Amino acid sequence: MPEHPAAPAAGRRLNPLTGLALAATGALACLAATHWAVWAGALVVAAALSARAGTLRRVAAAAAVVVAPFALWAFLIHGLFFPEGATVLAAWGPARVTVEGLVYAAGFVLRTAALVGTMLAFSVWADVAVLRAALVRRRVPAQLGYVLASALGLAATVSDRMRRIRQAQEARGLVVRPGPGGRVLAARLQAVPLVLALVDEAGERALALDARGQALPGPRTAYVDEPDSAAQRALRWALVAVSAALVVAALVPGAARAAAAAGGGG
Known part of the structure; x- marks a missing residue:
């Protein structure tokens, strides 16, 4: 089996579908x-793993x-500009720094970081x-399996690509000014060639797959x-059950409230 260059032997004994189930549940x-x-727990677990x-x-x-x-x-x-903010820390005209706004923003950032991480x-x-x-052994359509695997492969190389783009731009005279503003501007200049490179590579891979008969029907x-x-198979089924419970817990209360509102309005 090909070995992941950065993963130890213990990590390679884990089925990738088990890792996918863990990530999807998180x-x-x-x-x-x-x-x-x-x-915070999801972020800590992702960092630890x-x-x-x-x-x-x-x-x-x-x-x-x-x-x-x-x-x-x-x-x-x-x-x-948090409209529900009541505890004002500072104000400049219509802009008000409030405790409630900072707490909401911190929660939003933490949730995004946990999901992305x-x-x-x-x-x-x-x-x-x-x-x-x-995925092929479980009769997942070849095209779907390759799209998922390719997306993961591209995501894994984002940091490496960003580093190479930054080095190329610095070699051509890009100067990153100190401070948050300079870093944000540099990130914007690096994001455009990154997205274009990923789109171009996806097109090249699609052409190569078509040339090799990837779209043809039949077993692989x-x-x-x-x-x-x-044990891993049992864990995956347990994670599927947990994921289904999370979806039900998130959707049922909202559906019940909507039905109650509709019934009250009628």
Whole structure:
């Protein structure tokens, strides 16, 4: 089985579908829960698992690229213009820094960081070849399996691509000014070529797959070893049940309130 360059032997004994189930359950918990303890717990677990796999620095770098713009937006909008804010710390005309706005913005950033960190922890750790083989063995359509595996492979290289883009721009004379403003401007200049490169690579991969008959019907044979065990299969089914419970817990109260409102209005 191909070995992940940054993962220890213990991590390679974990089936990628088990890791996917863990990440999906963590992401659903971040979306369904409304308490900061759940988001902080998911973030701590993702960081701990990434540290164990030896991928924490890559996950942190990639997450920072995604979370930092959201954090800046959240604290500017909710920290200064939160309509429900009552405890004013400072005011400049219509802008008011309130405790309630800062708390709301902090929760928004923490939730986003937990969600992004959970998914990136899996995408950086996962061996794309083994994941695709696991999906093929379970009769997942080849195109869907490759799209998922390719998306994870691209996400795992975001930090490396950003570093290369920054080095290329600095070699051409880009000067990153000190302070948050300079970093935000540099991130914007690096994000455009990053997105264009990812779109271009996705098109090239699609053409290569079509040329090799990937879209043809019929069974697929995988020659990659897939680690698995009865305990992992039981864990995956348990995580599926937990995920279903999270979805039901999030949707049923809202549906009940909507039905009650409709009945009261009638």
